[in-house]
Amino acid sequence: MLFTPFTFQNGKTAKNRIFKSAMEEQLAQNDQPSEKLVRLYGTWAKGGAGVLVTGNVMVAESGKGSINDVVISDSRSLE
Numbered sequence: 566m567l568f569t570p571f572t573f574q575n576g577k578t579a580k581n582r583i584f585k586s587a588m589e590e591q592l593a594q595n596d597q598p599s600e601k602l603v604r605l606y607g608t609w610a611k612g613g614a615g616v617l618v619t620g621n622v623m624v625a626e627s628g629k630g631s632i633n634d635v636v637i638s639d640s641r642s643l644e
């Protein structure tokens with residue numbers, strides 16, 4: 566069962582039911598995703614989980630929960 570696909574109500578399908586829940590990474594640098602954060606998600610992706618939920622990613626600086634949270638309030642870090 567764990568390795569069977571799961572289709573969400575919005576029609577998106579995860580390839581398996583392994584789900585990494587949100588965890589506060591605290592790996593931003595000047596509010597932007599750091600190389601360490603990108604590498605972490607790359608490593609998790611290679612691990613094969615069907616769903617990776619991000620930790621705190623704020624859409625406004627006023628919403629930061631900690632000093633090293635990512636803030637994406639413009640297009641700088643979209644790539």
Ligand SMILES: Cc1cc2nc3c(=O)[nH]c(=O)nc-3n(C[C@H](O)[C@H](O)[C@H](O)COP(=O)(O)O)c2cc1C
Nearest residue numbers: 585586587588589590591618619620621622623630
């Ligand atoms: C943005 C965000 C960040 C989170 N960060 C952490 C974290 O750093 N450590 C943690 O144990 N849970 C964190 N949580 C909660 C977990 O994602 C998860 O909901 C919680 O551990 C309960 O999981 P369970 O229902 O499977 O027991 C975070 C949740 C959100 C929404």
